[in-house]
Amino acid sequence: MPTVPTTATRVRPRALARAALVVGGLAAVLIACASDTELAFDGPADGEVLNAERIGEAAIVVRVVDDETTARFDEATVEHDGEDVTDAAVIADDELRFPLRDLEEGEHEIAVAVPRAGSETFAFAVDTTPPELELTEPEDTVVFGDDEVTVAGRTEADATLTVDGAEVAVGADGAFSHTLQDLPDGPIVLTATDPHGNAAEEELELRRLASRVESGEDVRAVHVTPHAWATPSFRERILGMIDDGLINSIQLDLKDESGRIGYDSQVPLAREIGAVEAVYDLEDAVAELHGRDIHIVGRIVAFRDRVLAEHAWDEGIRDMVIQTPDGEPYAGYGGFTSFASDEVLEYNLAIAEEAAAAGIDSILWDYIRRPDGPAENLVIPGLDPDAGDRTMEQAVVDFTELAAERLAPYRVEHGVSVYGIAATRASQIAQDVGGMAEFVDYVAPMLYPSHWGPGEYDVADPNRQPYDIIFRSLEAFLDIVEGTDTRIVPWLEDTSYRAYDRPTHVREQIRAALDRGIDEWLMWDPVVRYTLEAYEPRD
Numbered sequence: 366m367p368t369v370p371t372t373a374t375r376v377r378p379r380a381l382a383r384a385a386l387v388v389g390g391l392a393a394v395l396i397a398c399a400s401d402t403e404l405a406f407d408g409p410a411d412g413e414v415l416n417a418e419r420i421g422e423a424a425i426v427v428r429v430v431d432d433e434t435t436a437r438f439d440e441a442t443v444e445h446d447g448e449d450v451t452d453a454a455v456i457a458d459d460e461l462r463f464p465l466r467d468l469e470e471g472e473h474e475i476a477v478a479v480p481r482a483g484s485e486t487f488a489f490a491v492d493t494t495p496p497e498l499e500l501t502e503p504e505d506t507v508v509f510g511d512d513e514v515t516v517a518g519r520t521e522a523d524a525t526l527t528v529d530g531a532e533v534a535v536g537a538d539g540a541f542s543h544t545l546q547d548l549p550d551g552p553i554v555l556t557a558t559d560p561h562g563n564a565a566e567e568e569l570e571l572r573r574l575a576s577r578v579e580s581g582e583d584v585r586a587v588h589v590t591p592h593a594w595a596t597p598s599f600r601e602r603i604l605g606m607i608d609d610g611l612i613n614s615i616q617l618d619l620k621d622e623s624g625r626i627g628y629d630s631q632v633p634l635a636r637e638i639g640a641v642e643a644v645y646d647l648e649d650a651v652a653e654l655h656g657r658d659i660h661i662v663g664r665i666v667a668f669r670d671r672v673l674a675e676h677a678w679d680e681g682i683r684d685m686v687i688q689t690p691d692g693e694p695y696a697g698y699g700g701f702t703s704f705a706s707d708e709v710l711e712y713n714l715a716i717a718e719e720a721a722a723a724g725i726d727s728i729l730w731d732y733i734r735r736p737d738g739p740a741e742n743l744v745i746p747g748l749d750p751d752a753g754d755r756t757m758e759q760a761v762v763d764f765t766e767l768a769a770e771r772l773a774p775y776r777v778e779h780g781v782s783v784y785g786i787a788a789t790r791a792s793q794i795a796q797d798v799g800g801m802a803e804f805v806d807y808v809a810p811m812l813y814p815s816h817w818g819p820g821e822y823d824v825a826d827p828n829r830q831p832y833d834i835i836f837r838s839l840e841a842f843l844d845i846v847e848g849t850d851t852r853i854v855p856w857l858e859d860t861s862y863r864a865y866d867r868p869t870h871v872r873e874q875i876r877a878a879l880d881r882g883i884d885e886w887l888m889w890d891p892v893v894r895y896t897l898e899a900y901e902p903r904d
Contacts, residue, residue, distance in 0.1 A: 402482040403431040408475070409465075409489035416562040417493035420466055425475055425487055427461040437480050444476045470494065495565035496521040497539075498557040503571070507774050508548065510576030516569065517542040520557040527556050548573055577776055578660045578726050584854055584885045585903070586614035586662055591627025591644035593893035606895065607659055610902035614660040616729065616887055617650065619720050620713075621664075622698070624672030632715045638676040651724035662887070663725035664782075667704075667713050667764075669732035674700025677708075684746040685709050687736060695743065701736050704760050704795075705748040714771050721775035728772060728779040729809060729887075733761060735795035758791055762800035769804040780807035782856060785817065788841035798842065802851040809887055810842050813858040814874065828863050831870050835877035843881065857886045859895050871899035 408425035409415060415423050427441070438456045442449065443463050454463045463475065468491050478484035502517040516528055519539045526533045526541055533543045545553070552568040587606065593599040594617060606612045620626045626640050628647035635641050654661050668687075677685035678694050685706045687695040695701050702709045717728045735757050736743060750756045755763070765781060772779055787796035787810065798808055814834050817827035822841075827834035835855070842853050857874040864870060871888075878886055888895065 402429065402479075404428065404479060404483045405430050406477065406483070406485035408485075408487040411488050413489045414561045415465065415468075415489060415491050415493075417495065417564075418562060420468070420491060420493050423465040425463040425465065425477060427477055427479060427485075429459040437482070441477065441479045446474055465491070492559075492561045493563060495563040496524040496557045496559045498555065498565040498567055500555070500567060500569065502542075503569075505774060505776070506569075506571055507776065508571055508573045509776070510574075514545045514548065514571060515542060516545065516553065516555065518555075520565070521559060524557040524559050526558075527554075529553050529555075572722065574722050574724060574775070576655055576724070578655055578658055583903075584614045584660060584662065584727075584887070585612050586616045586660075586886075587612055587859075587888045587893070587895055588616045588618075588664075588890060589893055590618050590621065590891075591625075591642065594627075594650060595645040599893055602895075603893075604657075606897065606900070607657055609897075611897065611900040612888075613903070614662060615654065616662040616664055617725075619647075619663045619665050619725070620670075620716055622666050622669055622732070624666070624670035624674075624700075626716065630716060630719060632712070632719055634673075634712050635716065638672055640672045647720065647723050647725075655724060660726045661724070662727045662729050663717075663720045664729045664731055665713060665716055665720075666731045667733045668702050668709070668735075669698045669700075670702045670709075671699035673709070673712065674702050677702070682708070686746075688744040688746065689742060690744055692744075695736055697736050697738070703745055703747070704733075704735070704757075704764055705745050710764055710767060714768060717768065717772060717779070718775070721772060721777040726777060727806075728768070728777060729782060730765070730768070730779065731782040733764065733781050733796070733801075734784070735761075737794060740792070756792075757795035758797040758800065761795050762797050762804070765801045765804040778806040780805050780809050780854065782809045782811060785810055785812050785821075785838055788838070788845060798845045802846045802849050805851060807852040807854045808842065808846060809854045809856050810838070811856040811889075812838050812874075813856065813860075813889065814870070815858060815860070815863040829865070832873040832877045835874050836881060839878065839881045839883065852885075853883060854885050854887060855883065857888050859888050859890045859899065860892075867896050868899040871896055875900075 405428045409423065438461045441451065441461055443451045443454050454461055463477065470491055470493065472490045474486060474488045476484065476486045498518065498520045500518040502515050508514055518541060520526055520535060520541065522535060522537055522539045524535060526535050528543045529545065529549055533541050535541050548571055552570045555567045555569065556564055558564045587603065589603055603615060618627055624640055625642045626635050627642055627644045629643035630641050651661060674686050674694060677683065685702055685708055687701040687703050689695055721728065745757060748754055748757065748760055768779055781801050783796045783798055784794045787794055787798050791797045802808055812835050814827045814831040817834050819826060821827055822834060822837035824830050824833045824837060839853065839855060846853060855878055859867070859871045861867070875886065
């Protein structure tokens with residue numbers, strides 16, 4: 366057998382006659398030779414093209430078949446297109462080998478001569494360039510709902526193309542398109558092979574996610590805790606509000622003020638620190654609400670996180686925790702994690718990506734700020750504005766930019782809950798609304814009338830004047846985002862706190878937003894007992 370696959374073998378024997386034989390489907394020419402040495406010349410067949418797979422091992426080999434004297438390989442010569450390249454040949458064990466792996470693309474002629482034994486010339490070509498293979502579709506790596514997947518692109522017109530193992534037609538211009546009904550468990554593999562056997566391969570990793578329910582810029586949602594959703598009586602009351610047309614969305618907590626995650630998160634750090642409560646099934650919740658065409662806002666309390674703060678402090682990872690000047694953890698809210706810590710940012714982003722992959726339509730960042738109180742009472746590890754570092758406000762803005770980049774492939778909205786004072790006193794809470802508005806889809810100012818002090822926006826008693834405080838404070842936020850695509854979706858309140866006439870209190874807040882041209886809101890009640898008579902159905 367030849368020593369190189371698909372080679373031509375020429376044998377130079379001692380016979381005195383000339384004859385032609387067929388050996389292994391290849392012509393073997395027998396030529397009379399005056400020598401007592403019989404040689405076999407193995408190499409590429411005339412006109413053969415060596416591709417990328419073959420060129421690495423291909424060689425011209427001269428072997429002794431029968432030798433009653435001695436083949437003088439040390440006197441052999443090898444010429445490449447008329448140039449002496451004998452020094453590149455290797456002689457060992459009665460064999461001469463001239464490797465072809467270093468040959469450039471194109472046609473070649475190699476002549477080998479062994480004195481007093483024989484000679485041979487090999488004419489062949491080298492083509493190791495794989496065909497071009499360019500993907501133009503799909504543009505995203507995420508597939509939603511039951512959407513079909515079209516894989517399209519361009520290769521060379523004479524190439525053979527397979528997509529996920531199926532041969533796909535290639536047009537005269539090299540264009541191709543193939544629709545997949547089902548996604549494989551692993552990556553989709555595209556292979557383009559030219560006529561010489563050179564292959565180009567691309568892998569396309571796609572994920573199928575639950576369908577999205579677009580908000581249509583009219584989110585009217587109520588806040589729902591994990592335990593409320595998991596409790597049939599509370600859940601049925603919320604679903605009744607949906608069925609009656611009072612709301613078209615719900616805000617469901619993913620990670621709450623305690624740092625607990627309400628669904629069975631698989632984020633490794635969440636499981637390591639014991640943050641996962643798994644009160645409700647996230648996929649079931651998405652399926653039920655999307656089945657009713659209901660948009661879901663997933664709330665993530667970002668930096669107020671007692672569970673993570675305590676774990677980091679106990680493990681000595683103290684750069685993850687906001688501290689006091691004397692080196693103790695900041696105690697307010699049970700613990701506050703640092704918005705200057707890459708580990709903290711990654712943790713929150715991992716939860717957001719997991720929820721987006723499960724079908725959550727919008728991520729709402731809450732407690733995306735510093736703790737309230739004098740800034741001089743806080744130490745943010747890795748952040749020293751006095752030394753010329755970025756400010757606390759800028760660090761928070763940077764997180765919204767990072768979140769926008771990470772969530773972009775999921776086609777999911779994201780927004781920020783901000784204090785009402787952030788419109789006029791950003792540094793008091795490290796919430797630069799204008800800066801964040803560059804990277805979020807909506808800003809959700811918490812405008813609860815019960816939380817404003819007397820005289821804010823020239824409103825004498827905000828809690829007794831819910832219309833006035835909502836109407837006037839919204840103007841400040843609308844001015845900040847003017848000229849951007851960022852929406853204002855106010856947080857309003859339907860709570861028993863300082864309530865004097867709860868239905869009227871709720872209706873007046875909604876009316877004030879409408880009079881400002883805003884027909885969307887997020888309604889807050891920490892105990893999820895909404896005043897049904899305060900809401901009017903929408904068409």
